[in-house]
Amino acid sequence: MALLLKNAHVVDPSVELDGVVDVLIDGDKIAEVGENLAVEGAERDLSGKYLVPGLVDMHVHLREPGYEVKEDIESGTRAAAKGGFTGVCAMPNTDPVTDNGTVVEFVKSRAAEVGHCRVYPSGAMTRGLKGEAMSEMGDMVAHGAVAFTDDGRGVQGAGMLRRCMDYGKMFGKVFMSHCQDEDLVGHGQINEGKVSTRLALEGWPAAGEELQIARDIEIAKLTGAKLHIQHISTAHGLELVRAGKAAGVQVTCEATPHHMFLTENDLDETYNTSLKVNPPLRTDEDAEAIRQGVIDGTVDVIVTDHAPHTPWEKAREFELAPFGMIGLETSLSLVLTELVNTGKMSMARMVELMAIKPREILGLDQVQVKAGSVADLTVFDASATWTVGEDGYESRAENSGFAGRTLTGRATDVFVGGKQTLADGCIC
Amino acid sequence: MTSDLDSVLPELDVVYMLRVQQERLEGAPFPTIREYHKLFGLTKKREKLMKPDAIICHPGPINRGVEFDSYMADHPQRSVILEQVYAGICVRMAILYLLLGGADNGLAS
Numbered sequence A: 001m002a003l004l005l006k007n008a009h010v011v012d013p014s015v016e017l018d019g020v021v022d023v024l025i026d027g028d029k030i031a032e033v034g035e036n037l038a039v040e041g042a043e044r045d046l047s048g049k050y051l052v053p054g055l056v057d058m059h060v061h062l063r064e065p066g067y068e069v070k071e072d073i074e075s076g077t078r079a080a081a082k083g084g085f086t087g088v089c090a091m092p093n094t095d096p097v098t099d100n101g102t103v104v105e106f107v108k109s110r111a112a113e114v115g116h117c118r119v120y121p122s123g124a125m126t127r128g129l130k131g132e133a134m135s136e137m138g139d140m141v142a143h144g145a146v147a148f149t150d151d152g153r154g155v156q157g158a159g160m161l162r163r164c165m166d167y168g169k170m171f172g173k174v175f176m177s178h179c180q181d182e183d184l185v186g187h188g189q190i191n192e193g194k195v196s197t198r199l200a201l202e203g204w205p206a207a208g209e210e211l212q213i214a215r216d217i218e219i220a221k222l223t224g225a226k227l228h229i230q231h232i233s234t235a236h237g238l239e240l241v242r243a244g245k246a247a248g249v250q251v252t253c254e255a256t257p258h259h260m261f262l263t264e265n266d267l268d269e270t271y272n273t274s275l276k277v278n279p280p281l282r283t284d285e286d287a288e289a290i291r292q293g294v295i296d297g298t299v300d301v302i303v304t305d306h307a308p309h310t311p312w313e314k315a316r317e318f319e320l321a322p323f324g325m326i327g328l329e330t331s332l333s334l335v336l337t338e339l340v341n342t343g344k345m346s347m348a349r350m351v352e353l354m355a356i357k358p359r360e361i362l363g364l365d366q367v368q369v370k371a372g373s374v375a376d377l378t379v380f381d382a383s384a385t386w387t388v389g390e391d392g393y394e395s396r397a398e399n400s401g402f403a404g405r406t407l408t409g410r411a412t413d414v415f416v417g418g419k420q421t422l423a424d425g426c427i428c
Numbered sequence B: 001m002t003s004d005l006d007s008v009l010p011e012l013d014v015v016y017m018l019r020v021q022q023e024r025l026e027g028a029p030f031p032t033i034r035e036y037h038k039l040f041g042l043t044k045k046r047e048k049l050m051k052p053d054a055i056i057c058h059p060g061p062i063n064r065g066v067e068f069d070s071y072m073a074d075h076p077q078r079s080v081i082l083e084q085v086y087a088g089i090c091v092r093m094a095i096l097y098l099l100l101g102g103a104d105n106g107l108a109s
Helices: A073-082 A103-116 A138-140 A158-171 A194-198 A206-225 A234-245 A257-261 A285-297 A333-341 A349-362 B007-013 B031-038 B081-099
Strands: A002-012 A016-027 A031-032 A042-045 A050-053 A054-059 A086-089 A118-121 A146-147 A175-176 A227-228 A253-255 A377-387 A406-416 A417-423 B012-014 B055-059
Touching: A002 A349, A002 A377, A050 A349, A054 A073, A073 A086, A073 A103, A073 A406, A073 A417, A086 A377, A086 A406, A103 A118, A103 A138, A138 A158, A138 B031, A158 A175, A158 A206, A175 A206, A206 A227, A206 A234, A227 B081, A234 A253, A234 A285, A253 A285, A257 A285, A257 A333, A285 A333, A333 A349, A333 A377, A333 A406, B055 B081
Parallel strands: A002 A042, A002 A050, A054 A086, A086 A118, A146 A175, A175 A227, A227 A253, B012 B055
Antiparallel strands: A002 A016, A016 A031, A050 A377, A377 A406, A406 A417
């Protein structure tokens, strides 16, 4: 069944496309890309909209199995589709922990059954995320795991991390590090500084993150493993990654919209727990450095760290509320609003950050807007204005730190393997 | 050096397996015996990858279910492990004999 997408402005730097062309989808693939295509059959006019290779968010908590009260694979992938994503990488801090082939298989089969986008499971580096014994990485890869991470925690022992990398590097997958020295960070709640003092909240110092960024880069150098620094939040952390790259270490990093577009100064006496994230919102200077890194290429990927929680968990005292905010439904819109529509960053760079690089780092086949490629495509209206949260969320959770913000730009249509998952902003 | 046993098995004349020291699994460089066996165990399933005349060596003692399954460890055509053990005894006897002053003609000097 063929579908002709007419008149969209296609942006795909991997095939040097940046202009209005038609795209013909046939089955699960792109059959033809060109000007003034005409076919018998279904046709959709996308005048005024952008069409890009399907966006991938490589840092998402779908919470299933175990925490379906917060989110499940169905609701989480609905949120992904709504936000314009064709695929997400699911984090392994589930219950049971995704630290063996059986759970990887479960996540895949649930996604195949109820998913609204592709789900790429990641596997835990250590059993139970405890940092004590290696998990069966080979078995997980055999069952489809695309990366290893103890996300939510850093592997506290340098020797343990070294053993994981020495052993696991033969599988060619990336090791994704949540950088947090637990001894130093302790019960830190928000960035350590003036704001934490004023609000009388325990500080989460930047050094607690930077120490492990530096350490992990050294261990990647020692072992030759591929390292990816998750949700980088500080200016100095970014300098460490920049230096690691310059020294030839295989290191990449990611940044979230909340670390770019929110800071500790958004925290006030209302103690909004939706702004409690890990690592915490940092200073204005840090956020500016991360934005610059995104634009200049030091940051490789934009991710959400989509972390759904129930309203009653988040409604507790700040110290007792869990860390994390949702992000799948706002990520593209925030990047468009804050970086692209303001002229600070090109649309092509956004496609690199949100479609090309995530696939490259996870070792997935690239999607390109050309004949023969898999038809994973995202269509968005860069000028559509909407207010976050006014019509609720597709996610089961509501803990967005951007609620009430008016954004410009929103996904309208999404295709996964030629099958439409979002049509005119509605989940299919 | 490779960590992909299946990719090199078809080229090998001698497959020399080594024992994983199970008593030293604390801090081991691999996660579980199960995964080790799956990735690196010489099993009946892997025999079809081997050359028809390739032989199997091992210094012993062997761990069944770790680096071998019993089919391969005891393989009547391929496994030369018992011959290795027998030859090892002969060599050690000869070395001890010579070190203790034995003469080349087999007579005490």
